[in-house]
Amino acid sequence: MVSSFVTLYKMSYDTEHVRNSGDTPGMITGIPTFTELLENPSLAALYxxxxxxxxxxxxxxxxxxxxxxxxxxxYLHKLEQAGLVSKVAEEAGTAVYTAEEFELTLTVREAEVSITPELIEVIAHKDEYPAIERVLEDHGIVTFALAHDLVKEHSEGDVTIRQIASLTDLSPGIAYDLVEALYSILDLGDSESAPTTYTPGDFDEDDGDLLEELTDK
Structure with a gap:
């Protein structure tokens, strides 16, 4: 799975959270609390x-x-130590906390992935939506972040579910389940909208244009 997905990134995708970074890094050094935010839905939910x-x-x-x-x-202590939450006041001897905005850019193979509060919010729901956990576990954060951005494009009518599946190397069924999950979590679309399905012709006719849009020239 990883090798075929890296091939996609050599086409220099540029979405909200995933970009081609050029050179392959020698080592990735992360912050433990940020890493735990990606793995621990309870910590992500508290933030x-x-x-x-x-x-x-x-x-x-x-x-x-x-x-x-x-x-x-x-968790509060851990997030405060990492600079992700701050004490801003006290009420009757009780500390009042606020969350800090952040954007952490990780370089994974040849792709840069931006970890943001919006991605953490989705990860906080992974125990409720098996598709989220499956994509993270089987395909990793790069695939998940790209799929997240493509789902938002889907809500605007720019891509089909079959295109999301092909561009992320997910099965059409998992791609559909992920779209459903993110529509619910992020309140995408209007109250009556739902993820639209696809026909075989959707991908065959539109794939070339979509790849051109997502590829740096």
Whole structure:
């Protein structure tokens, strides 16, 4: 899977979260908390909860989260140490936290992947949507980030689900399930919209134009 997907990136894709980076790096050094955000949906959910509420306290998070009190405070400490949340005030002796914006760029093989709060919000739901976990586990963060961006293009009518599947090396079924999941999580489209399916002709006629749009000339 990895080798065939790297071939796609040699065509220099440029989407919101995935770009061709040119030279292959010798080593990737990450920050442990950022890595855990990609792997631990509970930690991702806690960060997302703080970000969505703009400011919150430990007791409020304990009420909102499905984890123990100790885990909430362990996560808060971890996120604060990493600079992802900050204490901004105190209310009756209780710390008030706010989430910091961030963009972390990772270089994976020949692709640059931007990790943003929006991606973390989706990852926070991976236990609820098997397609998210399957794409992350079987294909990795590069494929997931590219699929995320293509799903947003799908919501604007720019690509079909079959094109998403082909461009990411996902099966059409997994691509459809991922589109459904992201439509729900990110509230894409209007209240009556749903992911549209495809016919064989969709991909055959439009694939060349799509590749030209996503390829640096």
């Amino acid at each position: 997302t909860s703080i970000k969505r509420s703009e400011s919150t306290t430990g007791p409020e998070l304990i009420e909102a989260m499905n984890v123990s009190k100790k885990t909430v405070y362990d």
